[in-house]
Amino acid sequence: MTDMRVSGQDYKAGCPPVDGEMLEDHGAAPEDGDDQVDPWSVSSSSAKGVDYDKLIVRFGSSKIDQELVDRIARVTGKTPHRFLRRGVFFSHRDMHQILDAFEKQKSFYLYTGRGPSSEAMHVGHLIPFIFTKWLQDVFDVPLVIQMTDDEKYLWKDLSLDECHRYAVENARDIIACGFDVNKTFIFSDLDYMGASPAFYRNVVKVQKHVTFNQVKGIFGFTDSDCIGKISFPAIQAAPSFSSSFPQIFGERTDVQCLIPCAIDQDPYFRMTRDVAPRIGYPKPALLHSTFFPALQGAQTKMSASEANSSIFLTDSAKQIKNKINKHAFSGGKDTVEEHRKCGGNPDMDVSFMYLSFFLEDDDQLEKIRQDYSSGALLTGELKKCLIETLQPMIAAHQERRRLVTDEIVQQFMSPRKLHFNC
Numbered sequence: 001m002t003d004m005r006v007s008g009q010d011y012k013a014g015c016p017p018v019d020g021e022m023l024e025d026h027g028a029a030p031e032d033g034d035d036q037v038d039p040w041s042v043s044s045s046s047a048k049g050v051d052y053d054k055l056i057v058r059f060g061s062s063k064i065d066q067e068l069v070d071r072i073a074r075v076t077g078k079t080p081h082r083f084l085r086r087g088v089f090f091s092h093r094d095m096h097q098i099l100d101a102f103e104k105q106k107s108f109y110l111y112t113g114r115g116p117s118s119e120a121m122h123v124g125h126l127i128p129f130i131f132t133k134w135l136q137d138v139f140d141v142p143l144v145i146q147m148t149d150d151e152k153y154l155w156k157d158l159s160l161d162e163c164h165r166y167a168v169e170n171a172r173d174i175i176a177c178g179f180d181v182n183k184t185f186i187f188s189d190l191d192y193m194g195a196s197p198a199f200y201r202n203v204v205k206v207q208k209h210v211t212f213n214q215v216k217g218i219f220g221f222t223d224s225d226c227i228g229k230i231s232f233p234a235i236q237a238a239p240s241f242s243s244s245f246p247q248i249f250g251e252r253t254d255v256q257c258l259i260p261c262a263i264d265q266d267p268y269f270r271m272t273r274d275v276a277p278r279i280g281y282p283k284p285a286l287l288h289s290t291f292f293p294a295l296q297g298a299q300t301k302m303s304a305s306e307a308n309s310s311i312f313l314t315d316s317a318k319q320i321k322n323k324i325n326k327h328a329f330s331g332g333k334d335t336v337e338e339h340r341k342c343g344g345n346p347d348m349d350v351s352f353m354y355l356s357f358f359l360e361d362d363d364q365l366e367k368i369r370q371d372y373s374s375g376a377l378l379t380g381e382l383k384k385c386l387i388e389t390l391q392p393m394i395a396a397h398q399e400r401r402r403l404v405t406d407e408i409v410q411q412f413m414s415p416r417k418l419h420f421n422c
Contacts, residue, residue, distance in 0.1 A: 052090050052263075052290060059266055061091040061288060068095060075099050076138040083131050083289070086356055091263060091288035093273070098258050098285045102139065107421055108256045109248075110135055111239045111284070113146035114174065116166035117156055121173045122310040123390070124292030126397075127357065129177045131289070132260050136183060142248055142418040143184045145174060146239050150189040154228040164190050171409055173313055176401040179412075182419045185248065186412045189235060195415060199244040205279045206234035210271060218267050237272040240284040247415045256282045263288035293353055297329040313398065317391045324351065324383050324390075331372075332379035343375040344382075351379075351386040358389055 056063055069084050072095075083089045098108055112132050114125065136143050147167035153160050167188045174186060193200055212230065215221055221230055238244045242255035249255050259269060266288060273283040294309035308327050311320055331349030333339035346352040346369045359365050368385060371377035 050291060055263060056091050059091070059263065059270070061093050061263075061266070061286070062095075064090050064092050064095070064287070068092070071096075071099060075102060078138045081131060081134045082360060082362070083127070083134075083357075085362065087290070088127065088357060089131060089260070089287050089289045092286060093269075094283065094285035095258075095287060098256065101256065107141055108139075108258050108285075109141055109242065109420070110143040111146070111257050111259050112143070112261055113148060113236070113239075114167075114170050115148045115152055116163060116170040117152045117158070119166055119169045120312045120314045121170055122312050123354075123358075123394070124310070125173075126177065126313070127289055127292055128260050128262065129174055129179075131287075133177050133179055135258070135260060136180065140421065141183070142420050143179065144239050144245060144248075145171075145184065145186040146236070147171060147186065147188045148232075148236065150193070150228075150235065151232055154226060154232060160190065164188060168409060168413075171413060172401050172404045173397075175404045175408060175412055176397055178400070180419075181408075181411055184412060185245070185415065185418060187415070188413065191413070192415070193235070196244070196246075198246045199238055202238040202241050202244045202279075203234045206237045206272070206275050207231060209275045209278055210234065214271070218271055233268055233271055236268045237275065240269065240272050240276070241281045243281070245415075248418045248420060253281060257284040258287065259284050260287045261289070262291060264291070292357065293350055295323060295327040295329065295350055297348075297350060311390065311394070313394060313401070315394065317395065320390055320394065321387050324387050325380075328354075328383060328386070330379045332382075336378065339378060340375040343373045344377075344379065346372050349379070349382065351382045354386050355389060358393060359385075 053063075064084065064087070069080050072084065073080050101108065110132055112128050114121075132143060135141075147170065149160075149163040149167040152158060152166070153163045156163075158166075167190070171186050193203070210233070215230055215233060219233065240257045240259065241253070242249040242257065243251075243253045261269075266286065269284055269286055276283045295311070296309055308323065311323055315323070329348070329350040331345035331347065331352065333342055333344065349372070352369065352372060355365060355368065359368075368377065368382065372382055
């Protein structure tokens with residue numbers, strides 16, 4: 001794909017407003033030197049990674065501040081997840097609205113997804129699912145998970161059968177995160193689109209209300225892109241509406257949706273939020289996460305197509321150790337003497353970044369930060385901390401996945417009524 005940096009003002013000049021209305025304000029356009037963030041690629045020129053404060057301004061979202069974190073704690077009666085405490089989920093759209101309704105005993109549902117481009121997922125893919133499981137547990141709400149095997153067929157050099165098989169295999173890893181089968185529906189687009197007239201009706205409604213000029217402006221499509229790509233955003237939008245799942249919500253069209261996702265997916269849902277009021281549905285709310293960096297540094301996110309940039313959920317303890325020791329970018333100094341004297345930079349160190357995602361103990365993480373910054377902790381010792389954190393975590397995931405039978409996968413992926421307290 002060509003450069004598809006996204007901004008709210010990237011809609012093409014001369015494109016008429018949809019149904020005579022102006023589109024939602026999405027912030028300022030990117031300038032030269034800005035981080036590149038779109039649904040297909042992420043890159044930054046900074047060793048610290050993407051500047052998320054600038055991204056909030058560009059995308060026109062709201063920062064998850066301490067006041068919101070505290071409110072989530074009050075409403076749920078639970079300690080906020082470490083991803084909230086540490087700013088891994090850092091941006092939102094309309095989360096206060098979700099909480100306002102929840103306090104009035106009005107429920108909502110969760111929607112997240114996965115683009116199955118390979119059989120093995122990496123640890124970065126776990127981030128939205130770990131957090132979504134916590135949300136499901138503390139709010140006691142149903143969840144739909146979209147497997148966009150159709151998208152991967154359109155964008156990748158893969159057969160339809162391969163994409164569908166990857167969707168099922170990735171579903172095993174998602175189920176292994178511990179989701180409640182009574183409150184979770186996982187679906188393949190290739191299967192569900194043909195089985196649910198209600199879902200397809202919503203796809204068509206979205207398609208009618210977004211012009212070709214607009215999707216070119218939002219997503220950077222060109223005249224040489226296949227028409228499947230141009231129409232796909234409507235398919236990712238449709239799960240945002242409760243009427244797409246009549247087996248769960250009956251005829252309800254007013255159940256609001258909360259979408260936890262990485263912020264590179266936000267362009268899809270800015271489009272969705274523009275369309276929703278015009279087709280009679282509530283706008284989905286969103287919680288945005290930061291990116292999980294590649295082993296080589298925070299300039300790019302971890303990629304399943306680059307074996308040495310990623311720690312896969314299928315990796316052995318030895319592979320995990322070797323990858324971290326060999327490839328994890330260090331924020332330390334060139335020599336032990338210089339490091340002891342000047343200390344390292346944890347904000348640039350990939351091992352510390354990974355610990356901030358997976359180490360539960362806040363005090364322990366802060367001590368590691370201080371010791372590394374002061375030079376008391378060496379790079380090799382920091383990498384050892386990460387290895388000792390990831391090895392048992394991934395081994396436990398592999399054991400849970402081993403117990404996910406074909407029958408369990410079928411149960412999760414069958415359209416059915418879920419537990420839902422309206």
